[in-house]
Amino acid sequence: DIVMTQSPDSLAVSLGERATINCKSSQSVLYSSNNKNYLAWYQQKPGHPPNLLIYWASTRESGVPDRFSGSGSGTDFTLTISSLQAEDVAVYYCQQYYSTPLTFGGGTKVEIK
Amino acid sequence: QVQLVESGGGVVQPGRSLRLSCAASGFTFTSYAMHWVRQAPGKGLEWVAVIPYDGSNTDYADSVKGRFTISRDNSKNTMYLQLNSLRAEDTAVYYCAKVLGDYSSPYSFDFWGQGTLVTVSS
Numbered sequence: 415d416i417v418m419t420q421s422p423d424s425l426a427v428s429l430g431e432r433a434t435i436n437c438k439s440s441q442s443v444l445y446s447s448n449n450k451n452y453l454a455w456y457q458q459k460p461g462h463p464p465n466l467l468i469y470w471a472s473t474r475e476s477g478v479p480d481r482f483s484g485s486g487s488g489t490d491f492t493l494t495i496s497s498l499q500a501e502d503v504a505v506y507y508c509q510q511y512y513s514t515p516l517t518f519g520g521g522t523k524v525e526i527k
Numbered sequence: 528q529v530q531l532v533e534s535g536g537g538v539v540q541p542g543r544s545l546r547l548s549c550a551a552s553g554f555t556f557t558s559y560a561m562h563w564v565r566q567a568p569g570k571g572l573e574w575v576a577v578i579p580y581d582g583s584n585t586d587y588a589d590s591v592k593g594r595f596t597i598s599r600d601n602s603k604n605t606m607y608l609q610l611n612s613l614r615a616e617d618t619a620v621y622y623c624a625k626v627l628g629d630y631s632s633p634y635s636f637d638f639w640g641q642g643t644l645v646t647v648s649s
Contacts, residue, residue, distance in 0.1 A: 455574075463622050463639035464572065475637065486609035507572055511633045514586045516562070516574040 420519035426527040433495040437508035452512035536643030549623030556604040558629040565619035574600040
């Protein structure tokens with residue numbers, strides 16, 4: 415199984431400042447035949463299902479604000495919120511869909527400082 | 528617009544069974560693989576099972592293999608999860624999720640239902 419490790423577990427960021435979340439996979443999720451990283455990021459607010467933000471590690475889902483960006487390849491990935499807004503308070507999860515069992519990181523809780 | 532509506536959750540005793548349903552609308556259900564993902568209270572996300580667009584080659588997390596069965600009825604645009612031999616650790620909100628791309632390739636989940644709560648308790 416591919417283990418996904420997120421860091422930090424939580425972070426507090428001032429409004430308008432940058433938030434950075436890291437995700438590391440125990441093996442590469444880069445598929446060499448198409449050069450795609452099978453890595454997604456989700457946002458989950460309390461009482462709601464997760465919401466897809468980023469797929470293929472860096473492709474923003476339609477309707478997602480451009481302050482959210484994803485980067486990385488192979489085993490190391492980053493989700494960046496360039497200018498934190500109040501509505502971004504949530505838990506963020508990375509997920510690999512390279513192979514089953516699909517696995518998620520443990521989540522990172524983002525709060526306002 | 529895409530809608531996924533789960534139903535069938537509730538309180539059940541250990542060892543008993545339950546069947547969850549996920550009614551889909553707003554997209555060509557027959558073209559997409561579908562998944563179940565669960566979330567225990569206050570915990571993270573755990574993938575449970577996948578069923579391809581044609582119902583073949585289902586796959587499960589080890590924690591539920593042999594106890595849970597995923598199925599779909601493409602004529603009813605509905606997916607199911609049969610939960611047998613339930614344990615306390617199966618207590619969770621169960622979400623159904625649609626994949627981003629059609630047919631067979633692996634994809635992330637672009638739509639999720641609101642979830643249905645399963646509580647296993649005596």
